[in-house]
Amino acid sequence: MKKSKTWLTILLGAVIILTTACGNSSAVKIEEGKxxxxxxxxxxxxxxxxxxxxxxxxxxxxxxxxxxxxxxxxxxxxxxxxxxxxxxxxxxxxxxxxxxxxxxxxxxxxxxxxxxxxxxxxxxxxNAEEESGHGHEHGHxxxxxxxxxxxxxxxxxxxxxxxxxxxxxxxxxxxxxxxxxxxxxxxxxxxxxxxxxxxxxxxxxxxDKQYSDSIKQTSKKDIIVSHHAFGYLARDYGINQHAIMGIAPNAEPRAQDILRLTKLVEEKQIKYIFFEELVSDTLAKTLASEAKVETLVLNPLEGLTKEQEAAGDNYLTLMERNLQHLLKALQ
The missing domain is CATH 3.40.50.1980 (Nitrogenase molybdenum iron protein domain)
Structure with a gap:
């Protein structure tokens, strides 16, 4: 119990060092004739x-x-x-x-x-404590x-x-x-x-067919992610999403959220915790370390990194990569 409290303190402390991206807007140049x-x-x-x-x-x-x-x-x-x-x-x-x-x-x-x-x-x-994939999602x-x-x-x-x-x-x-x-x-x-x-x-x-056909064949259906960005993916392809934080990536998890997720890792035999590239991975990696599991990127595609842009990545290539990472985690 003492050890549990110690790493819980570390996990909650990690929230305060989440990095905040900044920058100026991209250049907007109007072109005549287009x-x-x-x-x-x-x-x-x-x-x-x-x-x-x-x-x-x-x-x-x-x-x-x-x-x-x-x-x-x-x-x-x-x-x-x-x-x-x-x-x-x-x-x-x-x-x-x-x-x-x-x-x-x-x-x-x-x-x-x-x-x-x-x-x-x-x-x-x-909220983060209510998230358990498509079971809590309501169509509008x-x-x-x-x-x-x-x-x-x-x-x-x-x-x-x-x-x-x-x-x-x-x-x-x-x-x-x-x-x-x-x-x-x-x-x-x-x-x-x-x-x-x-x-x-x-x-x-x-x-869409690749996602549907591939995920249908997996033995596991639960994923742990940094923030609640994958609700539509979960709903449409039969996955249960469990988020460390809320819908916004800077939302703070509560102690019971983290305890619930570590228990979930053991119960569902989860081997990977997903993190994102445009926000800090500190909390996800700390949780993964304590739970003795590994981390993988699951990209919410809210933007490209400069490296991805230089490499010629786009929505399709990154979504295909997401699928490969999902299949690895769900086997």
Whole structure:
């Protein structure tokens, strides 16, 4: 019991040294003769580039290596977005700043703000101690998750889980929304956008089938992750997600949360604890060390690291890597 209290103190202490990413917005440069699109984070940037091709100029607000939960827009971002034709944002409460952002746009701006998660059955947000995968998730209709725009920062607790893009099934819906936005803004290139969307759609459908077929064959169904970013993945592919922290990666776990997870490791014979690349791995690695298990990366794809960007990684390659890591942990 004494040993248990000692490492519990270490684990809780590790929370206070979680690193916070920072950085300036990526350069936003408007190009004449193209549809100028600003995206709020990486997955939407990827989809807009893939579907828009040569006819679009896509600019991401958040630089490589920066965790979206740690980022808020500045006045210069408002000025830049005001000049674009489209702004793609996730919605479902992910961008807690979006309400004020809309109100701050130039009155003369013709930019259309598109909510990419529209049409996805959303999952009710839960606190870390309540998370046990799809058993605690509740589907919502389209409108139920779209009343959170005035939330401060990225505090999602008690609202809805915004991390839809981590599931290929949801990514298919998001890509459809991006395609529609492009066609609405540039109908003369409708056939071009539809063809490129079909190519991306087919890749996402293939990815969805790979996840479904592979995970169905695994003997284990429980994973421990850094924060509650994989609820849609869990729901769509029959996995139970258990998070150290809440929906936001900077949420603090309670003592009973950590005790529950260490007990779960033993009961479910879990061999790996997942951590993320854009937030500190201190807590996950400390928990893994005490539980005598190993760690693996499970990427929530909220952004690319500079190394991933240089290596040419993208949404598809990282999701394929996630699948391989999941299969390793679930065998």
């Amino acid at each position: 549809v100028n699109i600003v995206t709020s984070f990486y997955p939407l940037y990827y989809m807009a580039k893939e579907i828009g091709g040569d006819h679009v100029n896509v600019m991401n607000l958040i630089p490589s290596g920066v965790e979206p939960h740690d980022w808020t827009p500045k006045s210069v971002d408002l000025q830049n977005v005001s000049q674009a034709q489209i702004m793609l944002y996730q919605g479902a409460g992910f961008e807690g700043w979006i309400g004020d952002f809309k109100n701050g746009l130039d009155n003369n701006s013709k930019v259309k703000l598109i909510e990419a998660s529209k049409g996805i059955s959303l999952i009710e947000g839960t 209709n389209e409108e139920s998750g779209h009343h959170h725009e005035n939330e401060e920062g990225h505090s999602h607790e008690g609202g809805v889980d915004p991390h839809t893009w981590v599931s290929p099934k949801s990514a298919i819906v998001m890509a459809e929304n991006v395609k529609k936005a492009l066609i609405d803004a540039d109908s003369s290139n409708k056939a071009y956008y539809e063809e490129r969307h079909k190519q991306l759609h087919d890749k996402l459908v293939t990815l």
